[in-house]
Structures are given as structure tokens and as C-alpha cells.
Amino acid sequence: MKGIFCIEGFWYGDHRDSTTVYPVLDLIKRFGKTPFVHHRCATIEEFEFSIKRWCTKSFHRNYPLLYLAFHGEPENICIGSKQKVNLNRLAELLEGKCDRVVIYFGSCSTVKTDK
Numbered sequence: 001m002k003g004i005f006c007i008e009g010f011w012y013g014d015h016r017d018s019t020t021v022y023p024v025l026d027l028i029k030r031f032g033k034t035p036f037v038h039h040r041c042a043t044i045e046e047f048e049f050s051i052k053r054w055c056t057k058s059f060h061r062n063y064p065l066l067y068l069a070f071h072g073e074p075e076n077i078c079i080g081s082k083q084k085v086n087l088n089r090l091a092e093l094l095e096g097k098c099d100r101v102v103i104y105f106g107s108c109s110t111v112k113t114d115k
Contacts, residue, residue, distance in 0.1 A: 003035035004028070005063035007050045009070040010042050013081035021069045021106065037063055042080045048093060055097045064101040072107025075115070087113070 011019040025036045041047045053059060054066055071078040077085045105111055
């Protein structure tokens with residue numbers, strides 16, 4: 001069974017906040033028998049590390065659905081409270097790794113662009 005690789009930000013910038021997509025992933029695993037990897041990150045470095053990890057052969061092949069759970073704004077994923085990763089940078093990180101995968105943007109407005 002192929003799985004989900006989820007990278008999630010801290011929704012309100014505080015590690016004490018318990019808001020998370022984890023229960024949804026757990027429900028999918030229990031009822032849909034779909035395995036998942038869930039990683040929280042608060043910095044661009046952590047985000048890029050997780051993206052690069054997903055791009056490795058073992059993760060990429062076994063977890064072809066990349067779920068990005070963050071706040072967003074047009075053309076950007078908001079990491080932490082002040083850092084952003086734009087779609088061009090994400091494209092650089094994912095170059096050559098998007099064949100037969102699904103990338104789900106769980107972030108408002110990120111793909112709202114005219115480009």
C-alpha cells in the first residue's frame with residue numbers, strides 16, 4: 001500500500017498549540033489502511049530537509065502523496081510565523097521528482113497565481 005508523506009507547520013507559531021492534521025492522517029490509516037509519515041517543521045531549513053528526505057528513493061516510491069499542511073498566501077507556503085517558501089523554490093527542490101506523485105497543498109491561496 002502506497003502512503004502519505006505529510007509535512008506540517010505550526011499553525012499558530014507556538015509549540016504548545018495542539019492544532020494538527022495528525023488525527024486526519026490517523027483516520028485515513030485506520031480505515032483506509034494507508035500508511036503515513038508526519039513531520040512538523042518551523043523553519044525553512046526543516047522544511048527543505050523534509051522535502052529532500054521525501055525526494056529520496058525509499059520515501060518517494062513508498063509515499064507518493066506529498067501533503068503540505070501550512071498557512072499560505074499567493075505563490076507562498078508560510079513556514080513558522082515569518083518565513084516563506086515560494087513556489088519557484090519548491091519547484092527547484094522537487095525538480096525531477098514529480099513523476100507519478102500527487103502534491104496536495106493544504107495551504108490557503110498558495111496556488112492562487114496567474115503564472
